[in-house]
Amino acid sequence: MKGSNRKKTSLDLPTFIISGGALVLxxxxxxxxxxxxxxMVDTLFGWSATYFGVIYQMTVLITFFIALGLAFSKYGKIRLGNMEKPEMSTFKWICIIMCTLLAGGGIFWAAAEPLSHFISVPPRFSGIENGTLEAVVPALASSFVDWGFLSWAILGTLGTIVLMYAHYHKGMPLKPRSLLYPIFGEKIMKKSVLGTLVDSFSILAVAAGTIGPIGFLGLQTGYGLNALTGLPNTLVIQIIIIIVIVIGAAISAVTGIHRGIQLLTSFNVLLALGLIIGILLLGQGFFIFNNYFEAFGLYVNDFISSSTFRGDEEWLSLWTVFFFAWFIGYGPIMALFTARISRGRTIRELIIAVAVIAPIITTFWFTVVGGTGIFYELNDSGSISTALNEAGPPAAMIAITEQLPFPMIFGALFLLATVIFVLTTADSMALSISMAITGEGNPPSWLRAFYALVMGLVAIVLVTIGEGSVDALQSFIVVTAVPVVFLLITTFWTAPKAAKDLYNNHKKETL
Structure with a gap:
């Protein structure tokens, strides 16, 4: 059955009630x-990081290698989505992928993580002294492990292939449960308890992972505006910021992929490119290039050992395992979103864009932002780290801009980029959750707006209760990744199976 012959799917009330009810509770x-x-979240977080950390690490590693195998096999030329050519330009497509999947990491962690590893060298490099020139490359390489090839691969390669196969080629709904279609067939679609649980956990995980950054954005933009303009950093200001963001996200989600989301992501990529050029020309371009190439070489050379490092579980739970679990939690819904925007792309194009090009861009971005912070910290100890230790990731970003020429301009532009990174994630996830609820690529506008506003409302409530509540929700995604990881493990078999089936069908059609 072809995707064009599908019957429309109505609102999935059980999934809607379970996923929404869990968030309300x-x-x-x-x-x-x-x-x-x-x-409670700390306890569950510790339990999941301890007992599932190695599973998270192995899952992202195996996903990456299977994806590369498919990309460069005879299946790589298979075009997905029942389209002869892509429905959007490559530039716009990659812009949407970059901004949506990078999310809050685009600024928050790009500034804070390399610097954190510089002032406290990861245990894998225990022989290197903190805060020294020798610590620069290991610090950057360690952040590449968390935001590099493996993290991107889990977000939009094998799962995307299976969902595009099930939805566009076999007529199944565009839902997380369709990841199990190659195993269970149409049985997984009809009043299936397993299907409902798969959809609900996938939505819950991505909602938790999106609400956290929205809440932090309110806290951190409030801090940034205070540092740049002297505007009081009060709860009221933070709530106003979140309201503006979620209204923007709702409008963008309602206008859809080809208007609001595409416009915002293209603008933000151009803004980020402008910031990169500005920093390289006015900042420490030579230092950034030198250390990027060396750090990337170290990352590639130690790729397996760094990805499978298990020497310090406490450190891993704060960094690598935390981020891998976060991306795994996003995995099913992000695969669904990537499937929605990738019609007409070949398997090879999809995997190279998501699992190769995007990580390379991300690691360079982390070096430009975080590497600049490291340079100033190296030359003036405490210039960045004091702010980071006292007020967290947003303070690192502002402290870095204060060291650059034209600090007000750079600070304002970085703040704008931060807002748009989170906004594009919020609108894309509101759209994706709506797709998961209805099974349709173009769900009702009211449902998209509803989810954008609900995520914002939850963020406001948690910020009002206290920053610790936002932290708890952020950590909760590591817990929700536990059931989701088993769903993604099935793609080790189902993605090659789907690719083989599409390849055989294509051969029959061309005979």
Whole structure:
């Protein structure tokens, strides 16, 4: 059955009630006793990081290698989505992929993570002294592990192939449960308890992973505006910022992929490119290029050992395992979104764009932002790290811009880029959750707006309760990744199976 012959799917009430109800219960519990919720999440976080950390690491590693194998096999030329050519230009396509998948990491962690590893060298490099010239390359390479090839591969390669096969080629709904179609067939679609749970956990994980950055954006933009303009950093200001963001996200989600989302992501990529050029020309371009190539070489050379490092579980739970779990939690819904924007692309194009090009761009961006912070910290100890230690990632970003020429301009532009990175994730996830609820590539506008506003409302409630509640929700995605990882493991078999089936069908049609 072809995708064009599908019957429309109505609102999936069980999934809607379970996923939405779990979020509401989380907020109510946090409102009643925030400390209890934080303690419970910390306990579950520690348990999942300890017992599933190695599974998370192996899952992203195997996904990457299977994806590369498919890309460069005879299946790589297979065109996905029942389209003879892509429905959008390559530039716009990659812009949407970059901005949506990079999310809050685009600024928050690009500034903070390399610097954190510089002032406290990761245990894998325990022989190197903190804060020294020798610590620069290991610090950058360690951040590449968390935001490089493996993290991107889990977000939009094997899962995307399976969903495009099931939806566009076999007529199944555009839902996370369709990842299981090659195993269970149409049985997984009809009043399936397993299907409902798969959809619900996938939505819950990505909602938790999106609400956290929205809440942090309110806190951190409030800090940034205070540092740049002297505007009081109050709860009211933080709430106003979140309201503006979610209204923008709702409008963008309603206008759809080909208007609001595409416009915002293209603008943000051009803005980020402008910031890169500005920093390279006015900042420390020579230092950045030198250390990027050396750090990237170290990352590639130690690729397997760094990705499978298990020497310090406590450190891993704060960094590599935390980020891998976060991306795994995003995996099914992000694969669904990537499937929606990638019609007409070949398997090879998809995998190279998501698992090769995007990570290379990301690692260079991390070097431009975080490497600049490291340079100033190296030459004036405390110039960046003091702000990072006292006020967190947003302070690192502002502290870096204060060291550059034209600090007000750079600070304002970085703040704008931060807002748009989170906004594009919020609007894309509102659209994707709506697709998961209805099974349609173009869900009703009211549902898209509803999810954007609900995520914003939850963020406001958590910010009002206290920053610890936002932290708890952020950590909760590591817990929700536990059931999701088993769903993604099935793609080790189903993605090659789908590719083989498409290849055989194509051969029959051309005979």
């Amino acid at each position: 989380f907020v109510i519990a946090a409102f009643i006793n925030a400390d209890f919720v934080a303690d």
